[in-house]
Amino acid sequence: MLKLISIFFWIGLWCILSFLYDLKSMLLPDFLSTTTSSIELLHNKEFIHHLFVTFSRVIPGNFISIIFGVPLGISLSLYPCIRLLFEPMLSFIRGVPVAALFPVVIILFGIGEVARTFLVFYVALPIVITSAMYGAVERPENSGRRHYLKIHSKNIASWHMPLCLLWDALPSIFGGLKIAVSLSLAIIIVSEMFFVGGSGVGWYAWNEYQAFNLSKMYASIFIIGIMSVTLNKTLDIMKTTVEKLSR
């Protein structure tokens, strides 16, 4: 209920500001015209195609980072010495802004889809590794089940222990993926705007800006925001489902 009130509050504030300050300008469009343009865009096949292209660019890099990052992170959780060895490198990689790597990525991979996938992978991998690592580390609330599995290690199927580690790490992994997906989306949209590509919401928004179709530009930004919130909410639901099943 509070969330709904909050949403209506911010929309109301937007409407009031646009009414008071005549915001048919580059700074901030009014809510109604943005909403109308958004609805028109969602019926526009060309825009839907660009939307699909943008999200399909986000997925492969994140998927590859999960394939590599989750097993590596869980393995690091088991061996504190190796974890201490990797932590400075992970912190450093996380600290280097991915935008600073654009020239390097262009040299290595060009300006096509492989470059974009690598950028997303670079952004997501340290987040996934760290989330999996800290999620799977043994602590009082998860040590009981691990002790039980250790006691019966000769009697039950061997896949229960790795599954136990993964299960313990899942809430943290979903939390990390929220951050990774949001950052990936940002980096993809920037790359669409400034790399030659000809597709994607970033390219579309930049094109509309250059043609001074500002309502469509803001509408595309608004839609991206809604889609990002939806993705985050999906990951939240997955996280709370795992937590509920673990009760």
Add this chain to the structure above:
Amino acid sequence: MKFTIQQRIILLPGFSLSIENINLEPGIYHLRGPNGSGKTTFMKFLLDVLPEPNIFCENDIIPQNKGYVPQAYREALMPWINTLRNLQIFPDTADKAISMAKSFGLHEADFNKATYKLSGGQSQRVVIARELSFEPDILIMDEPFSALDKDSSFKVITAILEYSNRGGTSIISTHIPLENLTNEVLIRTLTVERIHEMESKLCLN
């Protein structure tokens, strides 16, 4: 199977537990002691899950086949499989575990549930049924009656008695006087006495 532990001192940060020579025959042992005296430490020592690595001596005779019902009984349930699959976790004794769970009052409808949907009492009975049907050489139970009503507790203690009559050794840590649940006169006592704040002693009475 006989079970022997040589005299030793278990050292943990801020706590030590000294153990006299213990020879455990098949049967039921009631592990008693005040809160924080070291009962769980002793159980974890037997199960070899203390933070220190294996601290058994060559003269110790410790059964390899151990069963465990933890105080936080949900920790013995795997949330990624349903109740039925949890009962079947030991393939050789799966059918026996299911029939024992039914004898403890669980129904077919409960078996299809996810483990989080089970009540505390149901969860505890699932774990106990599974461990007992596994027929370990030694079964360690930490507060196994905490979520059970009197009727269920009686059924469980009856099953434990049958298990010990077949040659099993069970060590039960509980604040409930076991004599209230059974007339069995051969329940022996392992007592953990607190010597002072950071030291306790365990002996077989």
